[in-house]
Amino acid sequence: xxxxxxxxxxxxxxxxxxxxxxxxxxxxxxxxxxxxxxxxxxxxxxxxxxxxxxxxxxxxxxxxxxxxxxxxxxxxxxxxxxxxxxxxxxxxxxxxxxxxxxxxxxxxxxxxxxxxxxxxxxxxxxxxxxxxxxxxxxxxxxxxxxxxxxxxxxxxxxxxxxxxxxxxxxxxxxxxxxxxxxxxxxxxxxxxxxxxxxxxxxxxxxxxxxxxxxxxxxxxxxxxxxxxxxxxxxxxxxxxxxxxxxxxxxxxxxxxxxxxxxxxxxxxxxxxxxxxxxxxxxxxxxxxxxxxxxxxxxxxxxxxxxxxxxxxxxxxxxxxxxx
Numbered sequence: 001x002x003x004x005x006x007x008x009x010x011x012x013x014x015x016x017x018x019x020x021x022x023x024x025x026x027x028x029x030x031x032x033x034x035x036x037x038x039x040x041x042x043x044x045x046x047x048x049x050x051x052x053x054x055x056x057x058x059x060x061x062x063x064x065x066x067x068x069x070x071x072x073x074x075x076x077x078x079x080x081x082x083x084x085x086x087x088x089x090x091x092x093x094x095x096x097x098x099x100x101x102x103x104x105x106x107x108x109x110x111x112x113x114x115x116x117x118x119x120x121x122x123x124x125x126x127x128x129x130x131x132x133x134x135x136x137x138x139x140x141x142x143x144x145x146x147x148x149x150x151x152x153x154x155x156x157x158x159x160x161x162x163x164x165x166x167x168x169x170x171x172x173x174x175x176x177x178x179x180x181x182x183x184x185x186x187x188x189x190x191x192x193x194x195x196x197x198x199x200x201x202x203x204x205x206x207x208x209x210x211x212x213x214x215x216x217x218x219x220x221x222x223x224x225x226x227x228x229x230x231x232x233x234x235x236x237x238x239x240x241x242x243x244x245x246x247x248x249x250x251x252x253x254x255x256x257x258x259x260x261x262x263x264x265x266x267x268x269x270x271x272x273x274x275x276x277x278x279x280x281x282x283x284x285x286x287x288x289x290x291x292x293x294x295x296x297x298x299x300x301x302x303x304x305x306x307x308x309x310x311x312x313x314x315x316x317x318x319x320x321x322x323x
Contacts, residue, residue, distance in 0.1 A: 007067075007097065009104045012057040016066055017046055030069055030087040036124075037311065038245035039284060041202075042069075042085060045241075049085070052218065056108065057085070060101045067092050070101045072109055073204075077211035080118040081109050081323065082204060110323060120320040122203040127317060135319035138205065139196030141255070142294035144287040145310035146301060147245075150279045156305040157272050163300065164265055172224050172270035180223035181213050188230045193257040198318060200288065202238050202253040205318045224270045226263040233258035235267040240279055248281030255288045261296040264289055268297065288316060 030042070049057050049071055060068035071085040083105070088097045109116055120138070127135070148156065175183065183189055190197050190208045199206045201219060206212040220239045225231035234257045240250035254271050256264050268287060289297055294313060301307070 006062050007100055008061045009058055009101070010061070012046075012050060012059045012069065014047065014050065016059050030066065030089055038249070039243045039251050039286075041241065041243065041251065042087065043242070043244070045085070054215075056105070058101065058105050058108070060097060060104075062092075062097075065089075068097045068101045070105045072105050073215075074109075074113060074116060075120075075212055075215060076118070076207045076209055078113060078115050080120055080207070080320075081113070081116045082206075083119060083121045084204065106323065117323055118320055119323045120205050120318065122200075122205060123317045123319065124203075124314065125317075126315070127319065131319070135321045138318040138320050139198050139200065140291065140318065141195060141200060141288040141316045142291040143311075143314050143316060144289065144294060144297055144301065145284070145314075146287070146307055147282070147284045147310045148305075148307040150281055150283055152306040153272065153276055153279065153283065156303055156307045157269065157276065159303050159305050160265075160269050160272075160300065164262075164269060170226055170263070170266060172226050172267045173228055174270070174274065175223040175225060175228070177217070177223075179228065180221075181216075183225065183228075183231070183234065184208060184216075184223075185210065185213075189234055189257070193231070193234055195257065195290065196318065199236075200255050200316070200318065201236050202255070203316060222271065222274055224267045224274070226258075226260075226266050231258070231263070232260035233263035233267045235271055237271045237275070240275070240283070243284065245284055246282045250279060250281055250283055252279075252283060252285045253288070254285065257290075259290045259292055261293045261300075264293050264297060265300045284310060291315070 049055055054074040055071060057071045059066050067089045069085060069087045073082045075082050086098055184199060185208050199208050206215060222237040225234045236255045238253045240252050243249050243251040256267055258264055
């Protein structure tokens, strides 16, 4: 089935939210509570995206029904666009809507922002040879997924802290905004820590250039490094946001750059300590790391504190192509 001729496209509006957010029992909405293992961010991000500078969000309709969504964010001082949030109604997936929507949004960007020449996106599955023939592989991160009741986070931190003290005496540092921005654009971090020389924050890939710092400021991140100068590990943590996994579930994303296992474990633990005073309910934490340190971090996180592994090893893959 080709859906192109039946689709109408328009910029998304606030009132479209009811046909985008996770449903209780209906197929009229784009996101189900089971999508992305219950960790779909769309409900938390939708209204923010509509207001974000440099972003467009498009809706696809078929017979007055919202059947698809795609977002594009201009980054890299307008030279690139990041595609995010593609969604298709569950009963219409595989019908060509996703491709038609991407073509429409790509055409819009070409017309209105001719200076943008690169399109970038993130995927959580292994790209097929056909996909890799169309895109360039920029970077990949391995993902460790943990979940627990917020009340179990303190004992987990204590257990890991006693384990870490046996391997390192280094105390990670929480960076202020100026320190973080200086560090993340430094030659040392760009050349030795960033995967594919790309800043990746919660599936959002950005080149380490001055213009992208404003994007990162809007994210409200906590930055922690193992040391202030020439760190072996640098981490970015998102504020917790609600997801459909459970009524009281919060999702947290921690991207850690660097291949030194002890330093990675140290900044991970420091991020958890920073989160501890403010979190409630049920926590799902995705930690994105260099694939070479995933198994070591996984072993480090083995515990007796009722913190579980939500998924086995999986990856985030960053792709790009000419627009």
